[in-house]
Amino acid sequence: MTAQSSRLTYDSTTPAVKDVDAYMDGLGRAARQAAVQMRRSPTAVKNAALSAMAEHLQSARHRVLEANQRDLSRGCDQGLDAALLDRLALNDARLEAMIEGLIQVAALPDPVGEIDGLRARPSGIQVGQMRVPLGVIGIIYESRPNVTMEAASLCLKSGNACILRGGSEASESNAAIATCIRQGLLDAGLPEAAVQVVATTDRAAVGRLISMPEYVDVIIPRGGKSLIERISREARVPVIKHLDGVCHVYLDASADPQKALAIAINAKTHRYGTCNTMETLLIDASLAEEMLPALAAAYAEHGVELRGCERTRAILGGIVSATEADWHTEYLAPVLAIRVVKGIEEAIAHIERYGSHHTDAIVTENYGLARRFLAEVDSSSVMVNASTRFADGFEYGLGAEIGISTDKLHARGPVGLEGLTTRKYVVLGDGQVRQ
Amino acid sequence: MTAQSSRLTYDSTTPAVKDVDAYMDGLGRAARQAAVQMRRSPTAVKNAALSAMAEHLQSARHRVLEANQRDLSRGCDQGLDAALLDRLALNDARLEAMIEGLIQVAALPDPVGEIDGLRARPSGIQVGQMRVPLGVIGIIYESRPNVTMEAASLCLKSGNACILRGGSEASESNAAIATCIRQGLLDAGLPEAAVQVVATTDRAAVGRLISMPEYVDVIIPRGGKSLIERISREARVPVIKHLDGVCHVYLDASADPQKALAIAINAKTHRYGTCNTMETLLIDASLAEEMLPALAAAYAEHGVELRGCERTRAILGGIVSATEADWHTEYLAPVLAIRVVKGIEEAIAHIERYGSHHTDAIVTENYGLARRFLAEVDSSSVMVNASTRFADGFEYGLGAEIGISTDKLHARGPVGLEGLTTRKYVVLGDGQVRQ
Structure with a gap:
């Protein structure tokens, strides 16, 4: 999907999916039905599935690594670059981390069903907001096969x-992991x-996945900026975006030099x-x-390597x-x-004009400026x-992160389990009617 | 914008806007700049503007009603139907309600700056979420001119x-109200x-307004279903939708007959x-x-008028x-x-299949069924x-409502001031760096 993977034309393990639209519709319909049952599933049942997946992954270790080897050697043959091959590769440590991840997600509190702010109204009704699942989530990602398990567990x-929908270069690894998920x-x-893993590498599957508002409630793309931009542009369902960041640190005149140095370096x-x-x-100019x-x-x-504005260059040379x-x-x-301001x-x-609204920090000992920076930087x-x-x-x-959203609507900042849920109003009455 | 208003071709008060795209871009750029100042405006200043608007509307009563008369007589000439003319009409009572609305919004707590859940983390940083404005909101509505003031005050x-962007049939009323807003x-x-009121009735203005992600953060359409559907389909920015409702009441077997009757009638x-x-x-069949x-x-x-399923008809005839x-x-x-279930x-x-995910109620004295209905109805x-x-x-x-959202992302249910805001993470440290 990136410049790199768009060169891939591999489809030797693709099952015979003749009509991609019909195939994706079938996944969508099944997901919509499954969502009804998921919505009502007790925490203990969801946790049992996560633990069972961990066990199946443990016993299928050998098979998963073999499948990954096949993906890797095919990738080598096709001349994938070293960075891509590294992201694609599984080993004992990465499998262990996947298993550990499942156990950690099982241990997290269940966000579903939590009711916030239940309050009595003059009419006698009580009104609050209950946290509920979004429904069906479509996730589109690239080479790392461990994302398959991570995304599945959080959803x-x-x-x-x-x-x-993972990258085609990881198709065998993803299929092996999908088997463990299904067993769990x-x-x-x-x-x-x-949890359904798209079993065709046909790229038309992505186009269909992002155009089924009747079956899919939200799309989360994970990958390079060009993939995310294309999906946002073409999607007919809401997209929770996880964009890159042009992040700033501003060292104010009153900054403690020790803190400034430590933070700027870190x-x-x-x-x-x-x-x-x-x-x-x-x-700040007074500090430069x-x-x-x-x-x-x-x-x-x-x-x-440093690149500076004129004033920076005058000082550093x-x-x-x-x-x-x-x-x-x-x-x-x-x-x-580096810019002197x-x-x-x-x-x-400067941050408003050039930043990407991801993460920005001020180093200051001035109370008023700290408050102002917090309020005004968007x-x-x-x-x-x-x-x-x-x-x-x-x-x-x-407790978990599926990515960082720079969107303004819905989830913003690091997205954990809560970002995969929404809220509905609940009203508890005792026969009240509207006057 | 509805079937009705699409017949309108009125543009006699339209200022000479030759290049609609350039005109809308100008509004967008100005709004984006204004948003920076609005974001940092103290509560007292915002409230002062609301009070000043109320005073200007009070003194401009006569002018606003005259402008509205011109809209109405033009509407009559063009054969608008009675319902549309009623929505378009202003009178002393409606003006009074607009003024009262401004005073009420001024009295509401300011959602901006509220920090939720500030907690200490093992690293020593404190993390919370601060409520902040969305930025620039585009609102597209139809004939009711009082929406102009209401939307302006909530934003x-x-x-x-x-x-x-109001309906072209209300253009003179909206312009008169816009003057009061500007003065305030x-x-x-x-x-x-x-607050900018689009001063052209050219319909291309709507197309542009919903396609400027660089200037507009979210679109809120208010009006008929066809308008909202078209805008959702064509918008290139997120849309907070306010759809119609196919709402249900389910009378369970254990329902208290008094409550059941009162609620079903109300x-x-x-x-x-x-x-x-x-x-x-x-x-429920046992109650039917x-x-x-x-x-x-x-x-x-x-x-x-009642329309029933077979079992209902067998009982009622x-x-x-x-x-x-x-x-x-x-x-x-x-x-x-009516359906017997x-x-x-x-x-x-039935609700899952036919409902519009707006509002559904159960009448029951059974604790388990109440819990189940709350959890499972989406x-x-x-x-x-x-x-x-x-x-x-x-x-x-x-305290206010700009509409009811049936969307799953961001605001869901009645949308007040909070739905016009988002949250960002704030981190308070004392020089901490990541280990």
Whole structure:
């Protein structure tokens, strides 16, 4: 689905699906029916299915790794690049992590049925909001086969039915994992169609999956930006998007230098390829002279290339000039753009103009500026004196994460089980009628 | 925009907007800028604007009514039907209600800035969710000019900028009201572009408004089903939908006959034209023989026409047979479909198959069945022993209502100020970095 995988034309394991639309409709219908049963499934039954899946995966270890080997050698033959092959590869440690993940999801509290804010109204009725599953979730992802199990477990625990469409390069691995999922569902007495893995690599299947509002309530695409953009543009059902991030750290004039240094280094260098990594550092003019040399020395130790605005270059010297394109770029690499700004107004304006509304942080000891940054920066996560790397479902205590949403409607920020649910109003009366 | 108004070709008051796309882009750009200022506007300033609007509307009474007279006489000339003219008409009482509405919205608590669930994490950071405006809201509606003021006030109070596109038949009334809105904004020092009323009746303006994701965050269509369906289909931004309702009341075997009678009568006869009115009554077989005659007598008093399933007709006699189409129909009229069902399973299956996921109620004294109905019926409001007519923002205590959403993502059920906001994560740290 990315530039890379679009070159793949493999379909040797594709079952004979002649009419893709009819096949997808069949999955949709079955999912819609399964969703009715999932909606009413008790927590214990859902947890039993998750535990059974873990056991089946444990016993099928050998088979899953063999299937993965076939995917890998086919991928090698087709000349997939090393990064893609690494994402595709399963091994004992990754299988162990999948099993551990199932056990962790089983241990999470069930969000379904929780009633918030039940209050009495003057009419005598009580009104509250009950958390309920979304219904049928379609998930479209790329090469990593462990996503199959992860997505299945989160959809199941949140009481949804799901249709999973993985990358064609992982088709044998995904089919082997799907078998474990199906066995787990059957063991617990849940419908097989609660989790369906699309068994054709025909790309028309994706087009159909995102165009069945009668069967699918929401689509979650996981993958490269171009895949997500295309799906958002073409989908006829709502899409929960998990976009990349152009994240900022702003070092205010009153920043504690120790905290500023620690956060600016951690936000950039803790991991380069994640969406919550800082890509642009904004530094207050009054601090620049004093702090930039220390920062540059620390970045040099990590091998981070710096690109600066004119004022940054005047202080540091010998670094590349940041172009307009740099302020827009998510490097996902040891590269950092640096801009000297005059105060919080200019910092917020820069973030508003160039940011991707993902995660932005201020380092400051000024109470008023902290409050202002929190209120005015329009991103899915806004932080004071903390590294942007904390924007993560586990760090936030969600217990799980299916991705990070930069959308404004529904889930925003790290999405855990709650983002896979919605709420409905419940009204408890005693015979009340409207006057 | 409905079958009715699509016949209108009036554009005598349309200002000379030659390039509609460029004009709408201009509104969008201005709204996006205004949204930045609205996001940071204190509650007191927003309330001051609302009060000032109320005063300006008070002093402009005469001018607004004159403009409305011009709309009405033009509508008469063009042969608009009586119902449409009634919705279009303003008078002293309706103006008073608009003024009162502004004062009430000013008195509501400001949802913006509220932080939920702030909790400490093992890393030492504190994480919570802050309620923030959506940004720019586009509202598309039909003949009622009072919607202009109502939509403006709710968007303003929730910290959003908005672009309002009313019906062309109300263009002079809307322009007069827009003047009061603009004056109120200026008095309070808020940007004029915080509320913009589209000043062209060219229908291409709607097409553009729903296709500017760079400027508009969400579209709320209010009007007939065909308008809403078309907008949902064509929009390139998220749509919060306010659809019609095929609402059910299920009288279970254990229902208290007094409550059953009161609720079944109120849900149907309290008002016929509202989306939360019951359209189909489901009655348990064991209750049918005893209760149907009493119900039929009460409905006869209200002049409600009954259409029944075979079992209903066998008991009542002389009523029309309900066809498959009846179970799908929102009558919005004194007509009721009745079906005898065998137990809750059949009742829920009927609602799942024919309902519109709006509002459904059970009347029962059985604790287990009440719990089951609440959990399993997948509608935006689910009720026990209360009339479906309670599904309403004011009855639920939201203090306001811009409509009722039957969507699953974001707002669901009656939508008040909270539905016009979203949440972002806020992280408060003290220099923490990710380990």
